[in-house]
Amino acid sequence: MQDLGPLRQQYRDGKAALFAELGVQGASTRGVRKALHDLSRLTDRTLGELWSRAGFGPAFALLAVGGYGRGELFPYSDVDVLVLLPDGSAPDTDDALKARLEAFIGACWDLGLEIGSSVRTAAECVEEASKDVTVQTSLLECRLVSGSKNAFTRLVGELAEAMDPKAFFVAKTLEMRQRHHKFENTPYSLEPNCKESPGGLRDLQIILWVAKAAGLGRSWDELARKGLATPLEARQIKSNEALLNLIRARLHLLARRREDRLVFDLQTAVAESFGFKAQVPEPGKPDARGTRRASEALMKRYYWAAKAVSQLNQILLLNIHERLQSDEPGVDRLRPINERFFDKGGMLEVASDSLYVQQPHAILETFHLYQTTVGIKGLSARTLRALYNARPVMNARFRADPVNRARFLRILQEPEGITHAMRLMNQTSVLGRYLWVFRHIVGQMQHDLFHVYTVDQHILMVLRNVRRFFIAEHSHEYPFCSQLSAGWDKPWILYIAALFHDIAKGRGGDHSDLGARDVRTFCRQHGIAREDTKLIQFLVSEHLTMSRMAQKEDLSDPDVIAAFARRVGNERYLTALYLLTVADIRGTSPKVWNAWKGKLLEDLYRYTLRALGGRAPDPDAVIEARKREALSMLALHALPHMAHKALWDTLDVSYFMRHQADEIAWHTRVLSRQIAQQAAAKAALKEGAPAAADKCIVRARISPDVEGLQVLVYAGDQSDLFARICGYFDSSHFSILDARVHTTLTGHALDTFQVVAPDMSEHYRELIAMVENNLARTIDERGPLPTPVKGRISRRVKSFPVTPRVDLRPDDKAQRWLLSVSASDRAGLLYGITRVLARYEIGVQLAKVTTLGERVEDTFLISGAQLQMNKRQIELETELLETLEG
DSSP states (O other): OOOOHHHHHHHHHHHHHHHHHHTOSSOOOTTHHHHHHHHHHHHHHHHHHHHHHHTOOTTOEEEEOHHHHTTOOOTTOOEEEEEEEOTTOOTTTOHHHHHHHHHHHHHHHHHTOOEEEEEEEHHHHHHHHHHOHHHHHHHHTOEEEEEOHHHHHHHHHHHHHHOOHHHHHHHHHHHHHHHHHHTTTOTTOSSOBTTTSTTSHHHHHHHHHHHHHTTSOSSHHHHHHTTSSOHHHHHHHHHHHHHHHHHHHHHHHHHTSOOOBOOHHHHHHHHHHTTOOOBOOBTTBOOTTOOBOHHHHHHHHHHHHHHHHHHHHHHHHHHHHHHHHTTSTTTTOOEESSSSEEEETTEEEESOTTHHHHOTHHHHHHHHHHHHSTTOOEEOHHHHHHHHHTGGGSSHHHHHOHHHHHHHHHHHHSSSOHHHHHHHHHHTTHHHHHSHHHHTTTTOOOOSSSOOSOHHHHHHHHHHHHHHHTOGGGTTTSHHHHHHHHTOSOHHHHHHHHHHTTTTTTSSSOHHHHHHHHHHHHHHHTTOOHHHHHHHHHHHHTTTHHHHHHHHSOTTOHHHHHHHHHHHOSHHHHHHHHHHHHHHHHTTOTTTOOHHHHHHHHHHHHHHHHHHTTOOOOHHHHHHHHHHHHHHHHHTTTOOTTTTHHHHTTOOHHHHHHSOHHHHHHHHHHHHHHHHHHHHHHHHSOTTOOOOOOOOEEEEEEOSSSSSEEEEEEEEOOTTHHHHHHHHHHHTTOEEEEEEEEEOTTSEEEEEEEEEOTTTTTOHHHHHHHHHHHHHHHHHHOOSOOOOOOOOOOHHHHHSOOOOEEEEEEOTTSSSEEEEEEEEOOTTHHHHHHHHHHHTTOEEEEEEEEEETTEEEEEEEEEOGGGGSHHHHHHHHHHHHHHHHO
């Protein structure tokens, strides 16, 4: 080919100008479609020039396919082309043709065109399309760029003749379901793919594909003219399509590659390109909405667009499906439900398009019927459209109507279908228009590193979790919760609390207090009895309390349990709070919940229930009962009489309060013989002879109640022992969930750790042997503590860093200190913290390590002379902050 330099420069200059046009600051979407078309036309001209230089004969044609065939080319998208060969051509046997094709495609790449090419005859195209719906879809949008118009026209005719619109519709809708499932069936992913996720551009493209295949239209305006969409729907689609197009184009430009995901790294940059800015309250003038990131404004706008696209996609696909099925007998058969609604093949159909405008009460009746009518599995296109167009009717007057309030409460009080009804109400925008406070958290992101859902989706997930406690088929998931639910008389109290527990997120201030006010107003407006209102308000106000207590407080301390018992007041409130807390934690992220958290919550529930029943724990009685139970267990293992005495005589009250009977028995079995042997060896030494150092004892077992290992460490106490153990677990990729540290009267450390490892279930025997051997060796070797290795932090942590926090204060008895730390998680963090404590000769008596997604909140019960000096306290807190900051 001729020198490509001038053509390459012309193409680059043209692209640069169009890129600049797409990247102009601002949120206007007015010119985005034209810019994408202009980029496509620029590519057309460039390819046309290369085609003419390649010297293909007059029977050949160059076709644009896929997105390029639509005439929409994004900055870094592939340029998909088809070289249409005359019948009988075979590049495999025609060396001259093969060389010409290779030269043409090579020239495209040399010019900077990222070509995705296929080379086929018309017959091969039809054959491939019949076997692969993806090829069929790509060819459906083919467009002539250069070459034989006759060959192109003939191919289009053959493809149309081979098209089966009904089969194509089924294939594309199944493909869409699979794609939605891949993206968790939600448009509210925190890092959505603006092309492929539910509510993305692909959901709009599929409408035009199936419409075009059926000969029903090629554009939104044409679909509106043929009655498949209303003029309002066509305008809404074009508006949301333009926004998604602009977001995708900006993503490409900022990433400088094909990037369709709104990843955390790019969200702020994309937001700023739209002109969004972070909102920070001025000092002395707090904004009621609190601090807001620029990315938060962008994502909320994206989610609203994606939600609208999901609704319109459903409406139009149902309409197209009805058109395709209209020639089949019986498909339009309607079964009356009442004078306002019909059952149309399992779909709820309104009797008239204007039903909701004329009778607004029918709006909530729709969801009540959907919930209670046997055989109804969804809403028809006509009903969805009527709801979409009735949004202005759902105003303040609608919300204040006593009939609507009674109907909404009935939906919540029905024995079945609550979750499905609420989800459908949210999908159709009815929930946010009826509960106006809910509308504010639709699409609201949560920047706390452990919620993986937007606020509205999290709330609906918690509602689902509560609902499952009352369904027998799910009793295996939460056995204790299901047991408690079986005796609960008013499930709807918990449903309302779930709906409101996070409803004030993002408003600034304490969302628990604000939500409690909102739910009190709701209860008053809906005529809920005073006692029930008090319970619901308590649940919303205190929904974080039980989780915090279980994961941060010493549950073996009777004063801690007594204080919590006073706070909840009675068994009914305790049970309700426990059920809501479990549902809430389970609804944040699949990674946040584990069996250890479940055990802590259940322990707190049982201890508090005992205290509420007037059976406040008597420490002496509790200890004696545990000792008796432990001795019974030891008897089963044929331990010699009084063999326990060597160990138990070295232990004080705090040990027996912090360990259950089975743990005491296990410790005694493991240690009594070794302690007796060590004592005998010391007694046998001649007076004045140096005593050999006690060897560390490490034993591990499968945890009896939860996943992971329990690890026992018995060693001569040393100031850096806890840090050394944490360093070993960190280097061996174990996560510490809990640590109970005890010093015996003989100066030995008796520590119990609860740990988990990624491959725990399959290799526990090897893990137990490894821990027992290697941890003992690590402790016995002593020497200086190794320098912590700074672990890499994730993309998400980089985008939403947690401000490190250190809180050091004396406990209620002023004998020990509570140290709380919070930071972004990373490998080596816990070891770094304990290394600092060791340097200050701080003893750790209790450690609770809580990982919330990618944020850690750890609590330590500590003691040491350094804590009595203010100056050393400040130095310790400063050094801990430096460690947390990494």
